[in-house]
């Protein structure tokens with residue numbers, strides 16, 4: 314990842330953690346606020362147990378339970394059969410019955426919603442003035458909804474009002490958030506003005522609990538969303554409080570530190586013993602902006618490289634809320650860097666070797682001209698070697714150019730024609746057979762193969778030549794090298810290039826097709842190459858011929874590179890892919 318991208322990511326993460334911390338603080342201030350406000354407005358009647366009135370919205374469940382108890386208590390004090398809370402929903406401009414209710418089943422409750430312009434509910438909500446009614450069946454404001462749904466005879470409806478007070482307990486703002494209904498006085502009695510006053514006082518408690526619960530739910534939801542984002546980032550993130558305790562750690566970070574149990578609240582030294590990382594965190598917690606570091610972590614028995622960056626998380630006033638650490642896996646990037654530098658060494662060697670040969674044989678020939686040292690046969694042999702080495706040079710340069718092209722997203726412009734399959738197989742085998750005296754290169758055709766196929770002949774030749782070159786190169790002891798050809802189903806051909814050479818260790822089988830990837834062990838070290846050949850071959854098989862390639866191999870026994878491709882390539886599809 315480039316510096317620009319990672320800077321960008323760092324900024325995003327800083328913002329994210331800042332939001333998260335602000336929310337956490339909002340959350341806890343909400344807790345203390347909710348306690349304060351309910352106490353300030355509590356009616357003595359409902360304060361018989363402090364746990365109920367001094368509602369601590371430590372969590373939603375607790376708040377819900379407190380509210381439920383309060384509703385029951387109101388029913389008891391007022392001797393009402395039913396109590397219903399309604400909350401104003403801004404999106405629909407409706408008042409909606411919300412749980413908990415008393416004396417009403419949940420299903421009925423769920424159906425009870427009233428437009429803010431309708432009935433007694435609407436009236437009390439709009440005017441924020443309590444109302445009492447004695448004969449619901451004959452009252453226009455109640456007979457439509459309350460009577461039919463809840464069988465209401467009489468009742469009181471009071472507004473649910475939230476009051477904001479300043480430091481001196483003066484009311485600075487009043488908002489009506491809904492209404493509270495008490496229906497049907499027990500024992501055939503009717504509600505009176507004293508009941509209205511009582512209900513009004515208790516509505517203040519109900520109102521503040523609901524307001525806090527709603528706010529709390531909204532904050533929780535926002536926090537949940539942020540946490541999800543945090544959790545799903547591919548970079549590892551760890552947020553540490555100024556006291557050094559872990560307050561957030563996302564899935565990627567937990568994977569890096571192999572943390573399975575609960576880590577939140579642990580001191581960061583429980584998570585890592587890496588001295589560089591600890592030093593980095595210490596410096597960050599001390600308020601500094603430590604320079605990014607790179608560390609190695611042993612992950613499931615393989616060493617992986619990580620870059621570690623950090624940022625201070627501060628609130629708007631600049632107070633330190635914590636320190637966030639961003640951990641990115643840079644193993645692949647580092648491997649590529651390593652491979653690229655070994656590639657440079659290899660490529661220089663690969664360039665120098667043919668040049669040395671060309672220079673050597675041409676100088677020899679030149680010397681020979683004056684003294685007539687070499688006969689026609691010798692000269693032919695020397696010139697043959699020079700031509701061969703020039704070809705090798707050209708191939709290397711082509712490989713380099715083609716790799717650069719593929720890497721930049723371009724394709725190796727295909728040129729599709731119909732050509733004779735066995736002709737080209739025989740030709741390539743013949744050429745390679747001449748190239749090495751120690752190897753016997755053979756062709757084995759299994760069953761019937763199509764006489765002609767459609768593809769890019771030159772590139773097909775290149776695939777085979779490359780695989781055969783490798784087969785010869787990686788069987789230093791010599792032996793048979795066999796090109797196999799089969800028909801695969803009705804519409805494909807399958808080609809295999811088999812050698813009896815050094816083989817490929819299992820863990821490299823999938824990787825040899827990656828650019829610059831070379832097996833680096835005792836057997837291979839003396840065999841030079843750039844690690845580009847198979848990368849190009851794979852491109853030529855998969856992209857140019859819409860085929861598949863893989864390798865089967867056993868160390869010490871040999872390898873077989875296999876590929877399949879359509880016998881008649883869908884030119885339109887291929888062109889689209891390669892355009």
Ligand code: ADP
Pocket residue numbers: 783784785787812814815816817825826830831832833837841842843844845846847848872
């Ligand atoms: P190069 O041969 O230039 O290193 P390639 O991309 O052709 O690059 O091959 C990548 C690696 O795959 C080689 O370095 C070698 O380790 C391994 N390899 C390829 N072909 C064979 C083979 N026939 N037998 C054993 N190893 C092979």
